[in-house]
Amino acid sequence: xxxxxxxxxxxxxxxxxxxxxxxxxxxxxxxxxxxxxxxxxxxxxxxxxxxxxxxxxxxxxxxxxxxxxxxxxxxxxxxxxxxxxxxxxxxxxxxxxxxxxxxxxxxxxxxxxxxxxxxxxxxxxxxxxxxxxxxxxxxxxxxxxxxxxxxxxxxxxxxxxxxxxxxxxxxxxxxxxxxxxxxxxxxxxxxxxxxxxxxxxxxxxxxxxxxxxxxxxxxxxxxxxxxxxxxxxxxxxxxxxxxxxxxxxxxxxxxxxxxxxxxxxxxxxxxxxxxxxxxxxxxxxxxxxxxxxxxxxxxxxxxxxxxxxxxxxxxxxxxxxxxxxxxxxxxxxxxxxxxxxxxxxxxxxxxxxxxxxxxxxxxxxxxxxxxxxxxxxxxxxxxxxxxxxxxxxxxxxxxxxx
Amino acid sequence: xxxxxxxxxxxxxxxxxxxxxxxxxxxxxxxxxxxxxxxxxxxxxxxxxxxxxxxxxxxxxxxxxxxxxxxxxxxxxxxxxxxxxxxxxxxxxxxxxxxxxxxxxxxxxxxxxxxxxxxxxxxxxxxxxxxxxxxxxxxxxxxxxxxxxxxxxxxxxxxxxxxxxxxxxxxxxxxxxxxxxxxxxxxxxxxxxxxxxxxxxxxxxxxxxxxxxxxxxxxxxxxxxxxxxxxxxxxxxxxxxxxxxxxxxxxxxxxxxxxxxxxxxxxxxxxxxxxxxxxxxxxxxxxxxxxxxxxxxxxxx
Numbered sequence: 001x002x003x004x005x006x007x008x009x010x011x012x013x014x015x016x017x018x019x020x021x022x023x024x025x026x027x028x029x030x031x032x033x034x035x036x037x038x039x040x041x042x043x044x045x046x047x048x049x050x051x052x053x054x055x056x057x058x059x060x061x062x063x064x065x066x067x068x069x070x071x072x073x074x075x076x077x078x079x080x081x082x083x084x085x086x087x088x089x090x091x092x093x094x095x096x097x098x099x100x101x102x103x104x105x106x107x108x109x110x111x112x113x114x115x116x117x118x119x120x121x122x123x124x125x126x127x128x129x130x131x132x133x134x135x136x137x138x139x140x141x142x143x144x145x146x147x148x149x150x151x152x153x154x155x156x157x158x159x160x161x162x163x164x165x166x167x168x169x170x171x172x173x174x175x176x177x178x179x180x181x182x183x184x185x186x187x188x189x190x191x192x193x194x195x196x197x198x199x200x201x202x203x204x205x206x207x208x209x210x211x212x213x214x215x216x217x218x219x220x221x222x223x224x225x226x227x228x229x230x231x232x233x234x235x236x237x238x239x240x241x242x243x244x245x246x247x248x249x250x251x252x253x254x255x256x257x258x259x260x261x262x263x264x265x266x267x268x269x270x271x272x273x274x275x276x277x278x279x280x281x282x283x284x285x286x287x288x289x290x291x292x293x294x295x296x297x298x299x300x301x302x303x304x305x306x307x308x309x310x311x312x313x314x315x316x317x318x319x320x321x322x323x324x325x326x327x328x329x330x331x332x333x334x335x336x337x338x339x340x341x342x343x344x345x346x347x348x349x350x351x352x353x354x355x356x357x358x359x360x361x362x363x364x365x366x367x368x369x370x371x372x373x374x375x376x377x378x379x380x381x382x383x384x385x386x387x388x389x390x391x392x393x394x395x396x397x398x399x400x401x402x
Numbered sequence: 403x404x405x406x407x408x409x410x411x412x413x414x415x416x417x418x419x420x421x422x423x424x425x426x427x428x429x430x431x432x433x434x435x436x437x438x439x440x441x442x443x444x445x446x447x448x449x450x451x452x453x454x455x456x457x458x459x460x461x462x463x464x465x466x467x468x469x470x471x472x473x474x475x476x477x478x479x480x481x482x483x484x485x486x487x488x489x490x491x492x493x494x495x496x497x498x499x500x501x502x503x504x505x506x507x508x509x510x511x512x513x514x515x516x517x518x519x520x521x522x523x524x525x526x527x528x529x530x531x532x533x534x535x536x537x538x539x540x541x542x543x544x545x546x547x548x549x550x551x552x553x554x555x556x557x558x559x560x561x562x563x564x565x566x567x568x569x570x571x572x573x574x575x576x577x578x579x580x581x582x583x584x585x586x587x588x589x590x591x592x593x594x595x596x597x598x599x600x601x602x603x604x605x606x607x608x609x610x611x612x613x614x615x616x617x618x619x620x621x622x623x624x625x626x627x628x629x630x631x632x633x634x635x636x637x638x639x640x641x642x643x644x645x646x647x648x649x650x651x652x653x654x655x656x657x658x659x660x661x662x663x664x665x666x667x668x669x670x671x672x673x674x675x676x677x678x679x680x681x682x683x684x685x686x687x688x689x690x691x692x693x694x695x696x697x698x699x700x701x702x703x
Contacts, residue, residue, distance in 0.1 A: 304438070304462055304464050306464035307463070346438075347438045379420065379421070380417065382442040397442060399431040399432050400432050400518065
């Protein structure tokens with residue numbers, strides 16, 4: 001049995017070239033970049049190069065606009081907290097209902113602190129309504145934070161357009177681009193985006209390294225104060241090896257971005273088509289016409305996601321689910337709820353997310369086992385009988401809920 | 403992924419008695435809102451002897467929900483309905499060699515489906531009597547509804563109060579922020595304000611820490627005293643603990659009731675050990691009495 005990894009939106013394998021680039025910074029150039037001796041004399045250059053590699057991938061104007069952080073979450077927190085600290089009179093924040101927990105939970109916390117949080121809803125295909133967004137923009141808003149692409153469905157939001165609108169209203173704009181960077185081309189210098197978060201481990205760099213892009217001239221207050229690292233904007237000794245690794249990963253991502261949007265996309269499309277054609281009562285969620293090339297999120301009706309994952313895992317296939325059970329939470333994924341996907345389908349969503357390491361052979365392997373897995377679980381389901389759902393499933397089975 | 407026991411996996415991958423019983427005369431349909439899981443249990447009961455001849459389940463749910471349903475059917479076939487009603491959710495969990503704390507409610511769902519099916523057989527209407535909330539304390543598997551009820555009932559004011567009355571927050575302490583949020587909410591409903599430095603509510607009696615050397619007998623009595631003080635909290639959860647033996651610095655205890663079969667037992671033991679060490683002022687290892695059998699060479703000092 002081969003192991004097939006289709007959970008690349010959760011995290012990715014570190015590229016061999018990335019590991020090779022990092023090793024000297026553990027064993028030889030391990031000096032503190034602030035030191036003046038031979039153990040450190042190559043480190044500053046390594047960091048400089050990494051900064052330029054990140055700059056090329058996201059297309060920003062200056063390499064000094066790149067601040068290295070420990071992860072995407074730190075970048076997100078830094079961005080939002082900086083905006084409200086720098087503009088203490090502005091008490092409103094605009095975001096969406098489908099952001100990652102790194103934004104949503106922070107906003108919930110700020111709400112308790114007295115901030116007004118506007119959470120833009122999405123339609124059944126996961127799309128935003130820009131008219132209602134425009135109405136919310138005012139001089140009371142400290143920052144708009146909208147994800148570039150959704151981690152569950154891959155749906156892409158029109159962040160460039162939204163940043164223009166924010167800018168015209170004099171409002172700062174941040175985007176959590178953790179899922180988008182390296183998967184779709186970007187040229188930040190042509191946009192009005194003020195801040196952007198990215199995370200290394202989503203693009204074949206190690207875990208524990210992230211970036212906050214900060215447009216030159218954007219008013220800023222650091223989250224961590226201390227040493228002079230990152231020009232005083234993020235104190236703390238640099239994670240040198242990981243920074244160099246992230247630089248290399250960005251260089252590779254730029255090299256493969258065409259491949260990602262052609263070959264990787266074909267793999268995704270083949271899997272999606274194969275599954276929806278061979279399995280009844282399943283559907284793809286999100287905005288099918290405006291999506292990351294590597295992501296498909298499929299809802300299998302009348303069965304539950306964790307069960308599907310356990311059977312997939314037994315077949316050597318790794319994916320993830322929006323079901324409540326996989327996370328031990330009370331609700332299925334907030335993204336599925338926001339799109340008004342019914343419970344009986346939301347609990348059965350499976351996300352397959354690809355990388356450049358996946359192959360068509362793997363896709364065919366998944367297509368071989370998936371129909372059997374769904375069939376097995378539907379046989380156990382009270383909503384299912386024979387080869388079809390029971391008539392009026394919601395009425396036929398209406399349990400007492402506790 | 404969850405740390406499921408082999409038994410859970412066995413029942414998930416090869417479920418027993420899946421599907422509806424063809425000519426069932428008892429049906430129970432329940433769901434757990436905390437997971438979106440739902441279960442239909444169908445039984446064929448012999449009208450003369452009231453013995454459950456056949457049982458079948460249909461489950462929409464996760465691995466442990468399917469495993470709980472499957473093992474339940476195995477446990478009740480051949481029992482009379484009165485015997486079957488004696489099966490608790492802890493029995494279901496124990497039969498599965500334990501469930502993760504977040505998944506204990508899957509066994510509750512099994513137990514409720516059984517009650518609902520038997521009520522249906524007897525022509526009664528089953529009413530659910532408990533509500534489930536978000537899991538707050540993962541160490542002791544205490545949910546928000548339980549904490550809220552205790553805060554209301556016992557006029558609790560601080561996190562320490564909540565820990566004293568429910569055990570919640572008494573393990574790793576990571577959930578203290580969430581407990582404070584519950585206190586804030588409930589106290590606001592009562593028209594009061596949460597104050598972290600408020601005087602504690604009347605609480606279970608504290609035992610004085612040991613300061614002088616003890617004789618062996620005094621030491622064992624003191625250990626018993628500590629266990630005694632923890633017992634009400636355990637019993638509130640349907641569990642209990644009993645001191646079996648003390649050898650050197652190891653105290654062997656027997657966990658019974660709800661504690662038995664819950665994967666939380668290990669955490670509970672860690673909590674007992676912590677409390678014992680605080681009072682006794684010495685290192686004490688608390689070990690389940692089942693481990694005693696493994697001692698082949700007990701040295702008696």
